Amino acid sequence: MALFSSKSEGMMGIDISSTGIKLVEIDKVRSGYELKSLAVVPLPRDAIVENTIIDSMAVSQALLDAIEVARPSTRNAAIAVSGNAVIIKTVPIATATEFELETQIEYEADQHVPYDIDDVYLDFQIQGESAEDPGSMDVVLVACKREVVEDYQLVLSEAGITAKCVDCAVFALENSAELTDEHSVIDTAAQVLPDEDAEVHALINIGANLININVLINGQMAFVRDQFYGGQNLTEEIQKEHGISYQAAEQMKLENFSGVNPEAIERFYVGLTSELVRSLDFYSANHAEFPVQKLLLSGGCSLIPGIATELEQRLGIEATVLRPFPSIQASSRKFDADYLDKIGPMLMMPIGLAMRGFDS
Numbered sequence: 434m435a436l437f438s439s440k441s442e443g444m445m446g447i448d449i450s451s452t453g454i455k456l457v458e459i460d461k462v463r464s465g466y467e468l469k470s471l472a473v474v475p476l477p478r479d480a481i482v483e484n485t486i487i488d489s490m491a492v493s494q495a496l497l498d499a500i501e502v503a504r505p506s507t508r509n510a511a512i513a514v515s516g517n518a519v520i521i522k523t524v525p526i527a528t529a530t531e532f533e534l535e536t537q538i539e540y541e542a543d544q545h546v547p548y549d550i551d552d553v554y555l556d557f558q559i560q561g562e563s564a565e566d567p568g569s570m571d572v573v574l575v576a577c578k579r580e581v582v583e584d585y586q587l588v589l590s591e592a593g594i595t596a597k598c599v600d601c602a603v604f605a606l607e608n609s610a611e612l613t614d615e616h617s618v619i620d621t622a623a624q625v626l627p628d629e630d631a632e633v634h635a636l637i638n639i640g641a642n643l644i645n646i647n648v649l650i651n652g653q654m655a656f657v658r659d660q661f662y663g664g665q666n667l668t669e670e671i672q673k674e675h676g677i678s679y680q681a682a683e684q685m686k687l688e689n690f691s692g693v694n695p696e697a698i699e700r701f702y703v704g705l706t707s708e709l710v711r712s713l714d715f716y717s718a719n720h721a722e723f724p725v726q727k728l729l730l731s732g733g734c735s736l737i738p739g740i741a742t743e744l745e746q747r748l749g750i751e752a753t754v755l756r757p758f759p760s761i762q763a764s765s766r767k768f769d770a771d772y773l774d775k776i777g778p779m780l781m782m783p784i785g786l787a788m789r790g791f792d793s
Protein backbone atom coordinates (compact mmCIF):
# COMPACT_ATOMS: atom_id res chain seq x y z
CA MET A 434 0.00 0.00 0.00
CA ALA A 435 1.21 3.50 -0.73
CA LEU A 436 -0.44 6.89 -0.74
CA PHE A 437 -0.05 6.87 -4.41
CA SER A 438 1.95 4.86 -6.81
CA SER A 439 2.09 4.65 -10.57
CA LYS A 440 3.61 1.50 -11.93
CA SER A 441 7.17 2.11 -12.87
CA GLU A 442 10.01 -0.08 -14.12
CA GLY A 443 12.86 0.49 -11.68
CA MET A 444 12.71 3.20 -9.04
CA MET A 445 15.28 4.42 -6.62
CA GLY A 446 14.37 4.80 -2.96
CA ILE A 447 15.05 8.27 -1.59
CA ASP A 448 14.81 8.99 2.11
CA ILE A 449 14.62 12.76 2.56
CA SER A 450 15.20 13.29 6.26
CA SER A 451 16.38 15.98 8.63
CA THR A 452 20.09 15.09 8.55
CA GLY A 453 20.31 14.27 4.88
CA ILE A 454 19.35 12.46 1.72
CA LYS A 455 19.81 8.72 1.40
CA LEU A 456 19.47 7.35 -2.11
CA VAL A 457 19.44 3.62 -2.83
CA GLU A 458 18.93 1.75 -6.08
CA ILE A 459 18.62 -2.02 -6.08
CA ASP A 460 18.17 -4.71 -8.68
CA LYS A 461 16.28 -7.93 -8.38
CA VAL A 462 18.61 -10.84 -9.01
CA ARG A 463 18.00 -14.56 -8.91
CA SER A 464 19.08 -14.95 -5.31
CA GLY A 465 17.32 -11.82 -4.03
CA TYR A 466 18.45 -8.22 -4.39
CA GLU A 467 21.65 -6.49 -5.33
CA LEU A 468 22.74 -2.95 -4.55
CA LYS A 469 23.16 -0.90 -7.72
CA SER A 470 23.84 2.59 -6.47
CA LEU A 471 24.03 4.48 -3.22
CA ALA A 472 24.51 8.01 -1.95
CA VAL A 473 24.30 9.56 1.49
CA VAL A 474 24.42 13.35 1.33
CA PRO A 475 24.17 15.55 4.44
CA LEU A 476 21.78 18.50 4.71
CA PRO A 477 22.33 21.71 6.67
CA ARG A 478 20.69 21.49 10.08
CA ASP A 479 17.78 23.85 9.40
CA ALA A 480 16.88 22.65 5.89
CA ILE A 481 14.17 20.25 7.17
CA VAL A 482 12.63 20.88 10.56
CA GLU A 483 10.06 18.54 12.09
CA ASN A 484 9.60 16.94 8.68
CA THR A 485 8.80 20.23 6.96
CA ILE A 486 11.03 21.40 4.13
CA ILE A 487 12.25 24.86 5.13
CA ASP A 488 15.13 25.38 2.70
CA SER A 489 13.99 23.82 -0.56
CA MET A 490 17.06 25.06 -2.46
CA ALA A 491 19.36 23.19 -0.07
CA VAL A 492 17.27 20.03 -0.37
CA SER A 493 17.21 20.17 -4.20
CA GLN A 494 20.95 20.74 -4.26
CA ALA A 495 21.52 17.76 -1.95
CA LEU A 496 19.35 15.65 -4.26
CA LEU A 497 21.43 16.73 -7.26
CA ASP A 498 24.60 15.86 -5.32
CA ALA A 499 23.13 12.46 -4.45
CA ILE A 500 22.38 11.79 -8.13
CA GLU A 501 25.91 12.76 -9.05
CA VAL A 502 27.44 10.46 -6.44
CA ALA A 503 25.15 7.47 -7.05
CA ARG A 504 24.70 7.83 -10.84
CA PRO A 505 21.44 5.87 -10.74
CA SER A 506 20.01 4.42 -13.95
CA THR A 507 16.61 6.09 -13.44
CA ARG A 508 15.15 9.40 -12.33
CA ASN A 509 12.01 7.79 -10.90
CA ALA A 510 11.79 7.53 -7.16
CA ALA A 511 9.80 6.22 -4.23
CA ILE A 512 9.78 8.54 -1.25
CA ALA A 513 8.25 8.38 2.22
CA VAL A 514 6.20 10.69 4.37
CA SER A 515 5.96 10.47 8.14
CA GLY A 516 5.29 12.54 11.22
CA ASN A 517 2.27 14.72 11.91
CA ALA A 518 1.21 15.02 8.27
CA VAL A 519 0.37 11.33 8.08
CA ILE A 520 -2.59 9.59 9.63
CA ILE A 521 -2.73 5.80 9.74
CA LYS A 522 -5.77 4.14 11.29
CA THR A 523 -7.18 0.65 11.34
CA VAL A 524 -10.97 0.66 11.39
CA PRO A 525 -13.41 -2.26 11.30
CA ILE A 526 -15.85 -1.95 8.41
CA ALA A 527 -18.86 -4.22 8.11
CA THR A 528 -18.39 -6.47 5.09
CA ALA A 529 -19.94 -4.76 2.10
CA THR A 530 -19.97 -4.71 -1.65
CA GLU A 531 -17.17 -2.83 -3.37
CA PHE A 532 -19.36 0.21 -3.93
CA GLU A 533 -20.57 0.26 -0.34
CA LEU A 534 -17.02 -0.16 0.84
CA GLU A 535 -15.94 2.95 -1.02
CA THR A 536 -18.70 5.06 0.51
CA GLN A 537 -18.00 3.57 3.92
CA ILE A 538 -14.29 4.32 3.64
CA GLU A 539 -14.99 7.92 2.71
CA TYR A 540 -17.22 8.18 5.73
CA GLU A 541 -14.59 6.65 8.03
CA ALA A 542 -11.89 8.90 6.59
CA ASP A 543 -14.09 11.88 7.34
CA GLN A 544 -14.35 10.68 10.95
CA HIS A 545 -10.66 9.97 11.49
CA VAL A 546 -8.81 12.51 9.37
CA PRO A 547 -8.72 15.93 10.98
CA TYR A 548 -8.34 17.69 7.61
CA ASP A 549 -10.69 18.38 4.74
CA ILE A 550 -10.79 15.18 2.67
CA ASP A 551 -10.14 17.20 -0.49
CA ASP A 552 -6.83 18.32 1.03
CA VAL A 553 -5.43 14.83 1.58
CA TYR A 554 -4.19 11.86 -0.39
CA LEU A 555 -6.11 8.86 0.82
CA ASP A 556 -5.53 5.16 0.45
CA PHE A 557 -6.75 2.03 2.19
CA GLN A 558 -6.00 -1.64 2.42
CA ILE A 559 -8.17 -4.48 3.61
CA GLN A 560 -6.27 -6.46 6.24
CA GLY A 561 -8.68 -9.31 6.72
CA GLU A 562 -11.43 -10.28 9.08
CA SER A 563 -11.47 -8.20 12.23
CA ALA A 564 -10.45 -10.11 15.36
CA GLU A 565 -12.31 -7.69 17.60
CA ASP A 566 -15.38 -7.29 15.48
CA PRO A 567 -16.26 -10.61 13.78
CA GLY A 568 -18.21 -10.12 10.56
CA SER A 569 -16.29 -6.93 9.84
CA MET A 570 -13.09 -6.37 7.91
CA ASP A 571 -10.15 -4.47 9.39
CA VAL A 572 -9.29 -1.74 6.93
CA VAL A 573 -6.13 0.33 7.21
CA LEU A 574 -6.75 3.94 6.21
CA VAL A 575 -3.84 6.17 5.28
CA ALA A 576 -4.05 9.89 4.69
CA CYS A 577 -1.42 12.54 4.09
CA LYS A 578 -1.84 16.24 3.56
CA ARG A 579 -1.56 17.06 -0.13
CA GLU A 580 0.59 20.12 0.50
CA VAL A 581 3.21 18.01 2.26
CA VAL A 582 3.43 15.57 -0.65
CA GLU A 583 3.53 18.50 -3.08
CA ASP A 584 6.42 20.14 -1.19
CA TYR A 585 8.43 16.96 -1.62
CA GLN A 586 7.46 16.64 -5.29
CA LEU A 587 8.59 20.17 -5.94
CA VAL A 588 12.12 19.76 -4.53
CA LEU A 589 12.42 16.46 -6.35
CA SER A 590 11.34 17.92 -9.67
CA GLU A 591 13.86 20.73 -9.24
CA ALA A 592 16.49 18.00 -9.17
CA GLY A 593 14.95 16.29 -12.23
CA ILE A 594 13.45 13.46 -10.17
CA THR A 595 9.85 12.19 -10.40
CA ALA A 596 8.12 10.77 -7.33
CA LYS A 597 6.38 7.69 -8.74
CA CYS A 598 5.47 6.37 -5.34
CA VAL A 599 4.75 8.12 -2.06
CA ASP A 600 4.82 5.67 0.80
CA CYS A 601 4.50 5.88 4.56
CA ALA A 602 7.81 5.52 6.37
CA VAL A 603 6.52 2.70 8.59
CA PHE A 604 5.40 0.64 5.58
CA ALA A 605 8.74 1.07 3.84
CA LEU A 606 10.44 -0.23 6.98
CA GLU A 607 8.13 -3.22 7.05
CA ASN A 608 9.25 -4.02 3.51
CA SER A 609 12.96 -4.00 4.19
CA ALA A 610 12.63 -5.68 7.58
CA GLU A 611 11.19 -8.70 5.78
CA LEU A 612 14.52 -9.14 4.03
CA THR A 613 16.33 -9.72 7.28
CA ASP A 614 16.56 -13.00 9.18
CA GLU A 615 15.26 -11.30 12.31
CA HIS A 616 11.87 -10.61 10.77
CA SER A 617 11.18 -13.53 8.49
CA VAL A 618 8.37 -13.21 5.97
CA ILE A 619 5.07 -14.34 7.37
CA ASP A 620 2.02 -15.20 5.33
CA THR A 621 0.03 -11.98 5.54
CA ALA A 622 -3.17 -13.93 5.02
CA ALA A 623 -2.59 -15.53 8.43
CA GLN A 624 -5.33 -14.63 10.84
CA VAL A 625 -4.58 -12.70 13.98
CA LEU A 626 -5.73 -15.10 16.67
CA PRO A 627 -5.13 -15.11 20.41
CA ASP A 628 -2.36 -17.61 20.00
CA GLU A 629 0.77 -18.04 22.10
CA ASP A 630 2.62 -18.76 18.87
CA ALA A 631 1.98 -15.29 17.47
CA GLU A 632 5.12 -13.42 16.52
CA VAL A 633 5.04 -9.87 17.84
CA HIS A 634 7.80 -7.56 16.62
CA ALA A 635 8.20 -3.83 17.09
CA LEU A 636 10.07 -2.15 14.25
CA ILE A 637 11.70 0.94 15.73
CA ASN A 638 13.48 3.37 13.44
CA ILE A 639 15.32 6.03 15.41
CA GLY A 640 16.58 8.94 13.35
CA ALA A 641 17.81 12.37 14.35
CA ASN A 642 14.51 13.81 15.50
CA LEU A 643 11.88 11.20 14.73
CA ILE A 644 11.15 7.68 15.93
CA ASN A 645 8.90 5.58 13.69
CA ILE A 646 7.31 2.65 15.50
CA ASN A 647 5.41 -0.17 13.88
CA VAL A 648 4.25 -3.18 15.92
CA LEU A 649 3.44 -6.23 13.84
CA ILE A 650 1.51 -9.28 14.99
CA ASN A 651 2.29 -12.17 12.66
CA GLY A 652 3.45 -9.64 10.10
CA GLN A 653 0.22 -7.62 10.30
CA MET A 654 0.44 -3.99 11.34
CA ALA A 655 -1.20 -3.66 14.75
CA PHE A 656 0.05 -0.26 15.91
CA VAL A 657 1.98 2.63 14.36
CA ARG A 658 3.23 5.84 15.87
CA ASP A 659 5.77 8.57 15.14
CA GLN A 660 7.39 10.40 18.04
CA PHE A 661 9.66 13.40 17.98
CA TYR A 662 12.81 12.21 19.73
CA GLY A 663 16.15 10.93 18.46
CA GLY A 664 19.84 11.43 17.92
CA GLN A 665 19.46 15.19 18.04
CA ASN A 666 18.51 14.87 21.72
CA LEU A 667 21.71 12.94 22.38
CA THR A 668 23.81 15.55 20.60
CA GLU A 669 22.11 18.27 22.65
CA GLU A 670 22.85 16.39 25.89
CA ILE A 671 26.53 16.17 24.92
CA GLN A 672 26.50 19.85 23.94
CA LYS A 673 25.08 20.84 27.35
CA GLU A 674 27.31 18.50 29.31
CA HIS A 675 30.53 19.75 27.73
CA GLY A 676 29.53 23.33 26.95
CA ILE A 677 30.42 22.98 23.28
CA SER A 678 28.73 23.75 19.94
CA TYR A 679 26.15 21.41 18.42
CA GLN A 680 28.57 20.54 15.61
CA ALA A 681 31.38 19.73 18.04
CA ALA A 682 29.03 17.56 20.09
CA GLU A 683 27.83 15.76 16.95
CA GLN A 684 31.42 15.11 16.00
CA MET A 685 32.28 13.65 19.43
CA LYS A 686 29.30 11.36 19.02
CA LEU A 687 30.28 10.18 15.56
CA GLU A 688 33.89 9.64 16.67
CA ASN A 689 32.85 6.79 18.91
CA PHE A 690 31.80 9.00 21.83
CA SER A 691 35.43 9.49 22.82
CA GLY A 692 35.63 11.81 25.84
CA VAL A 693 31.82 11.99 26.22
CA ASN A 694 30.67 12.03 29.85
CA PRO A 695 28.49 8.92 30.30
CA GLU A 696 25.95 11.04 32.19
CA ALA A 697 24.96 12.73 28.91
CA ILE A 698 24.37 9.35 27.33
CA GLU A 699 22.43 8.21 30.39
CA ARG A 700 20.08 11.20 30.12
CA PHE A 701 19.48 10.40 26.45
CA TYR A 702 18.63 6.80 27.30
CA VAL A 703 16.26 7.88 30.07
CA GLY A 704 14.41 10.11 27.57
CA LEU A 705 14.43 7.48 24.84
CA THR A 706 13.19 4.76 27.18
CA SER A 707 10.32 6.90 28.43
CA GLU A 708 9.27 7.73 24.84
CA LEU A 709 9.33 4.07 23.86
CA VAL A 710 7.50 2.97 27.01
CA ARG A 711 4.80 5.52 26.24
CA SER A 712 4.20 4.02 22.80
CA LEU A 713 4.48 0.41 23.92
CA ASP A 714 1.99 1.13 26.72
CA PHE A 715 -0.42 2.53 24.16
CA TYR A 716 0.02 -0.60 22.11
CA SER A 717 -0.48 -2.97 25.08
CA ALA A 718 -3.60 -1.14 26.20
CA ASN A 719 -5.33 -2.64 23.16
CA HIS A 720 -3.29 -5.79 22.67
CA ALA A 721 -2.56 -7.08 26.16
CA GLU A 722 -2.70 -10.65 24.88
CA PHE A 723 0.11 -10.03 22.40
CA PRO A 724 3.12 -8.70 24.31
CA VAL A 725 5.98 -7.43 22.15
CA GLN A 726 8.64 -10.11 21.94
CA LYS A 727 11.36 -8.35 20.00
CA LEU A 728 12.46 -4.80 19.23
CA LEU A 729 14.01 -4.52 15.77
CA LEU A 730 16.07 -1.35 15.59
CA SER A 731 17.06 0.73 12.58
CA GLY A 732 17.92 4.35 11.74
CA GLY A 733 21.05 6.33 12.55
CA CYS A 734 20.67 5.89 16.31
CA SER A 735 20.83 2.14 15.95
CA LEU A 736 24.53 2.73 15.16
CA ILE A 737 25.12 3.89 18.75
CA PRO A 738 27.43 1.21 20.14
CA GLY A 739 25.53 -1.06 22.54
CA ILE A 740 22.07 0.48 22.00
CA ALA A 741 20.35 -2.90 21.58
CA THR A 742 21.71 -4.17 24.91
CA GLU A 743 20.79 -0.90 26.65
CA LEU A 744 17.19 -1.00 25.42
CA GLU A 745 16.92 -4.69 26.14
CA GLN A 746 17.90 -4.07 29.75
CA ARG A 747 15.82 -0.94 30.20
CA LEU A 748 12.66 -2.28 28.56
CA GLY A 749 13.04 -5.96 29.37
CA ILE A 750 12.39 -6.94 25.74
CA GLU A 751 14.89 -8.64 23.45
CA ALA A 752 16.39 -6.10 21.03
CA THR A 753 18.39 -6.45 17.81
CA VAL A 754 19.71 -4.05 15.20
CA LEU A 755 18.46 -4.82 11.68
CA ARG A 756 21.21 -5.24 9.09
CA PRO A 757 20.17 -5.28 5.42
CA PHE A 758 23.54 -6.50 4.13
CA PRO A 759 24.39 -9.22 3.20
CA SER A 760 20.72 -10.11 2.50
CA ILE A 761 21.19 -7.50 -0.19
CA GLN A 762 24.30 -8.38 -2.13
CA ALA A 763 26.80 -5.71 -3.07
CA SER A 764 29.73 -5.98 -5.43
CA SER A 765 32.96 -5.48 -3.52
CA ARG A 766 34.39 -3.81 -6.61
CA LYS A 767 31.80 -1.03 -6.40
CA PHE A 768 31.16 -0.74 -2.66
CA ASP A 769 33.23 -0.91 0.51
CA ALA A 770 31.82 -3.89 2.42
CA ASP A 771 32.88 -2.53 5.84
CA TYR A 772 31.18 0.80 5.16
CA LEU A 773 27.95 -0.91 4.04
CA ASP A 774 27.99 -3.16 7.07
CA LYS A 775 28.44 -0.17 9.35
CA ILE A 776 25.76 2.12 7.91
CA GLY A 777 23.35 -0.64 6.79
CA PRO A 778 20.89 -0.19 9.70
CA MET A 779 20.57 3.49 8.74
CA LEU A 780 19.58 2.49 5.18
CA MET A 781 16.58 0.32 6.09
CA MET A 782 14.15 3.09 5.11
CA PRO A 783 15.53 3.94 1.62
CA ILE A 784 15.99 0.21 0.93
CA GLY A 785 12.34 -0.45 1.78
CA LEU A 786 11.40 2.37 -0.59
CA ALA A 787 13.62 1.06 -3.38
CA MET A 788 11.90 -2.33 -3.01
CA ARG A 789 8.61 -0.67 -4.03
CA GLY A 790 9.84 -0.82 -7.62
CA PHE A 791 9.37 -4.60 -7.48
CA ASP A 792 5.96 -4.78 -5.85
CA SER A 793 3.71 -7.13 -7.72
Ligand SMILES: Nc1ncnc2c1ncn2[C@@H]1O[C@H](COP(=O)(O)OP(=O)(O)OP(=O)(O)O)[C@@H](O)[C@H]1O
Nearest residue numbers: 450451452453640641642643664665732733734736
Ligand atom coordinates in the same frame (compact mmCIF):
# COMPACT_ATOMS: atom_id res chain seq x y z
N1 LIG B 1 27.86 5.99 14.31
C1 LIG B 1 26.91 6.67 14.94
N2 LIG B 1 26.86 6.71 16.29
C2 LIG B 1 25.91 7.41 16.93
N3 LIG B 1 24.96 8.11 16.32
C3 LIG B 1 24.96 8.12 14.98
C4 LIG B 1 25.91 7.41 14.22
N4 LIG B 1 25.66 7.61 12.92
C5 LIG B 1 24.59 8.41 12.87
N5 LIG B 1 24.16 8.72 14.10
C6 LIG B 1 23.05 9.60 14.46
O1 LIG B 1 21.87 9.17 13.81
C7 LIG B 1 21.06 10.30 13.49
C8 LIG B 1 20.77 10.28 12.01
O2 LIG B 1 20.01 9.13 11.75
P1 LIG B 1 19.10 9.03 10.46
O3 LIG B 1 19.92 9.24 9.27
O4 LIG B 1 18.31 7.80 10.59
O5 LIG B 1 18.20 10.32 10.72
P2 LIG B 1 17.33 11.12 9.68
O6 LIG B 1 16.58 10.13 8.88
O7 LIG B 1 18.16 12.08 8.93
O8 LIG B 1 16.42 11.96 10.66
P3 LIG B 1 14.84 12.01 10.87
O9 LIG B 1 14.23 10.83 10.17
O10 LIG B 1 14.68 11.94 12.35
O11 LIG B 1 14.44 13.30 10.30
C9 LIG B 1 21.87 11.54 13.85
O12 LIG B 1 21.42 12.04 15.10
C10 LIG B 1 23.28 11.00 13.95
O13 LIG B 1 24.06 11.73 14.87
Ligand SMILES: [Mg+2]
Nearest residue numbers: 450451640641
Ligand atom coordinates in the same frame (compact mmCIF):
# COMPACT_ATOMS: atom_id res chain seq x y z
MG1 LIG C 1 14.70 9.32 8.94
